[in-house]
Amino acid sequence: MNRERGSSTIEFTWLTLLLLVPLVYVVVAVFQTQRTAYGVSAASEAAARAFIASKTVQGAPSRATQAAQVVLADHGVTGAKVTTRCEPACFEPGSTVIVRVSASQRLPLAPAVLGDPIAKFEVDSTHTEPFGRYRAGQ
Numbered sequence: 001m002n003r004e005r006g007s008s009t010i011e012f013t014w015l016t017l018l019l020l021v022p023l024v025y026v027v028v029a030v031f032q033t034q035r036t037a038y039g040v041s042a043a044s045e046a047a048a049r050a051f052i053a054s055k056t057v058q059g060a061p062s063r064a065t066q067a068a069q070v071v072l073a074d075h076g077v078t079g080a081k082v083t084t085r086c087e088p089a090c091f092e093p094g095s096t097v098i099v100r101v102s103a104s105q106r107l108p109l110a111p112a113v114l115g116d117p118i119a120k121f122e123v124d125s126t127h128t129e130p131f132g133r134y135r136a137g138q
Contacts, residue, residue: 028108036105039075041125043068048099048129057090068101077103095131
């Protein structure tokens with residue numbers, strides 16, 4: 001007669017905790033990273049197009065920053081940095097506008113004790129938009 005009795009419910013619960021919880025954490029971290037990457041990419045494109053559509057060179061950088069902030073807010077990304085530059089000159093036929101948007105993404109539930117190099121990482125995107133070869137310069 002076999003007197004060995006197991007407790008499969010307890011074993012199943014422990015295996016679930018040991019295997020499923022880390023898997024869910026990794027999935028959540030990947031989704032948050034992907035959300036930030038999509039937001040930064042869309043923001044750089046929107047900012048470059050807003051820069052090109054501006055009426056004046058002086059108002060173009062602020063317009064680009066505002067467009068990027070709207071897109072970033074839609075994606076739930078905060079604290080992003082937007083930089084713009086023109087090559088070779090702004091609003092000249094054949095020139096291009098280069099917009100770089102960078103943001104930091106913290107790992108979910110990461111304690112502050114770990115510090116920023118471990119608990120967060122940088123996500124950035126650069127978009128280049130041509131001004132147009134056959135447009136009139138300002």
